[in-house]
Amino acid sequence: MSEAPHGAPIKTPGQLIAAVIAGFAVPIVIIILLAYYVDNTTRTGAGTDELSTQQVAARIAPVAQVNVRDANAPRVYKTGEQVFQAVCAACHASGAAGAPKFGNSGDWAPRIAQGFDTLWKTALSGKGAMPPRGGTSPDDYSDYEIGLAVAYMANHAGANFQDPPKPAPGAANAANAASGAAAAAAASGAAGADANAAQAQAAAAAIAAIPQASSAPAAGGDTQSADASQAGKALYQQVCQACHAAGVLGAPKFGNKADWAPRLKEPMDTVYNYALHGKGQMPPKGGSTAPDADVKAAVDYMVSAAK
The missing domain is CATH 1.10.760.10 (Cytochrome c-like domain)
Known part of the structure; x- marks a missing residue:
């Protein structure tokens, strides 16, 4: 039994040239399309704010900054709300670790009954899971500012405490x-x-x-x-x-x-x-x-x- 002769797919010089071009061109086109697809999501241009003054300043801002303050300048005290948001809210906003929850009269009633001075002293010295001064130092917040935060929290739970006396300048x-x-x-x-x-x-x-x-x-x-x-x-x-x-x-x-x-x-x-x-x-x-x-x-x- 004899086998049928096999015919070559490329029979003319033109077909050979086309096959060679296709062998190079098709992979190149595929690579270009993939690169365009990947880069298209991060490409910026007209209508974006990537080149705005604020965005550029944010990208080139130094990692660390030095704030120079006049040691003799009058101290600007934080308000009770500001100290609460920066320090106390971590536990008192949710009542974590047994802390009296902000605004909860039931949690605060027995504390309020002890009086402002006792609460202030407790905040400064710490109690239970609460570290002294909420984990801050006197350089961060003064006794006066801690007292403002205590009055702020207690008053939002039904107390009527006066703010502690403001320290004299110096x-x-x-x-x-x-x-x-x-x-x-x-x-x-x-x-x-x-x-x-x-x-x-x-x-x-x-x-x-x-x-x-x-x-x-x-x-x-x-x-x-x-x-x-x-x-x-x-x-x-x-x-x-x-x-x-x-x-x-x-x-x-x-x-x-x-x-x-x-x-x-x-x-x-x-x-x-x-x-x-x-x-x-x-x-x-x-x-x-x-x-x-x-x-x-x-x-x-x-x-x-x-x-």
Whole structure:
């Protein structure tokens, strides 16, 4: 049996040339079409904002930036709402980890019953799963700003708290400087003499920054103010916290029962006398010119927080 002869598909020179061209042209066309398809989704042109000033500036912006601030400029405090949004909302917005939920009267009622000062102190020192100051530092938010956030949250749950007294210009910066100097000395493991020297410098700076004019005696001399509690609290914020907030130079730290226990073993008249006439590194009246009655009220305010 004989097989039929096989015929070649390309029989003429023209067919050969066409086949060679097709062998090169078809893959090239396919590659061009694929490249166009892939690039078409990211291609920019007229009608897009990819080349706008804002978009270009965003693309070439440096990764890190330096903000230069005047250390002597008056501090601009955040509002209670701003502090809440930046710090407290992480837990209080949803009630995470047992935190009283923002706006929930049932969660906040037992806290509100304790009073603003207790809530403020708890926010500063921490409680349960909540770290002190919500995990921030005094350089981030001052005691005053933390107090504003506490009042903001409590008032949205049925309380009627007044905002804490605003620190006098320079007092908050001095307190933060004293706290920072003491913390830096402890962190660096400096010797006792060096740490004491650093604390002494911080305390001196804090006392020197106390505004004398705002604490000038009233016309009535030592006349008790209409609201002694508020007067004592205000004087603490303006003067005493410069050292007592951080426990600078062995000053009994605000709210620390262990620090205040040996002082409270003495009669209150003796404690008043220390505050009025000075003791150790503490100058008379903490370096202010406040009335005696207001100084005693400030002592009462600090003592009540340590009981």
